Amino acid sequence: LSPSELASLPHSIDIIGDIAVVEVPEELKHHEPLIGNAILEVYKNVQAVYVKAGRVEGIFRTRPLRCIAGIPKEETVHKEYGCSFVLNVNKVYFSPRLLSERQRVVSQVKAGEVIVDMFAGVGPYAIRIAKATNAKVYAIDVNPEAIRYLKRNIELNRVQDRVIPILGDSRQIILSELINVADRVIMNLPTQAYDYLDAACSALKKEGGIIHYYEFTREAFNLEASKERLSKRIQELGRKVLGVIYAGRVKQVAPRTWQIVIDVKVA
Structure with a gap:
């Protein structure tokens, strides 16, 4: 990646259980597999990397996601303050x-x-x-x-x-x-x-x-x-x-x- 591309890399990654959700700017779309695999390298517990493919919409507040690396799994268990939450990131x-x-x-x-x-x-x-x-x-x-x-x-x-x-x-x-x-x-x-x-x-x-x-x-x-x-x-x-x-x-x-x-x- 060039210095300018590195600068526009996504800064915030949402880790939900063993799934990472990331926003990739338009100018880096062609590097999605590279970005996805880099995330898998850094976050050892992550099994799937999804990119945001649209906005949070509708009464269900869901957002279209697309898998760019790892296993294309949608269901995960997220842990927070001693509680466990089973969920499907797409639903x-x-x-x-x-x-x-x-x-x-x-x-x-x-x-x-x-x-x-x-x-x-x-x-x-x-x-x-x-x-x-x-x-x-x-x-x-x-x-x-x-x-x-x-x-x-x-x-x-x-x-x-x-x-x-x-x-x-x-x-x-x-x-x-x-x-x-x-x-x-x-x-x-x-x-x-x-x-x-x-x-x-x-x-x-x-x-x-x-x-x-x-x-x-x-x-x-x-x-x-x-x-x-x-x-x-x-x-x-x-x-x-x-x-x-x-x-x-x-x-x-x-x-x-x-x-x-x-x-x-x-x-």
Whole structure:
């Protein structure tokens, strides 16, 4: 590779179990096998290298991937803080980069809480919370594959008594089954969380609770503006905002685009 090609090499590699997922810039597409084999050399536990072949899209949040090196396997077991997650990288959404963000949320949960995880995926928040505390978690996802893996992961991590997997649209599920049950609501669907705030507010207990709200913002778009927009919407929905407990950047998702989180206390 030339010096200029080396400079544009992907800097971030997502390791999910024994699968590596990498973004290769257009100008290096012809070097994909070389890059893939180099990753296999460096990361000895990696068996397959996939390149991102498109954007995260649709309600299932999946991204097309293409194998460029190793064994073309899609299913893996990812370990995080003593929990194991079986998943298929092509069929479900999973981000290993949210490791410390998940830990930040898990560490806030108190014994006996009831939590609604509105976009649960294969259960990284729900299962980690259930393993760390005796909290009860309603884990909802619209993707049948995510729920299939979530059920496997609930058994694998022995939290059957604490995590309830539910397939469906979280708004419909909450409005029909989970009104005023939650001390805490997790909204990790940055593209649509704002549109689901009505359901999140309905899920919270009458006396209120915490919402962990995620969205994408441009770098120039500051946290204050996001906090104001969120607080205004919650108040429009008939709830009272007692305060923002925390607001910060979670990860960069594209040039000048960040995923942010706002923890808001609601009455």
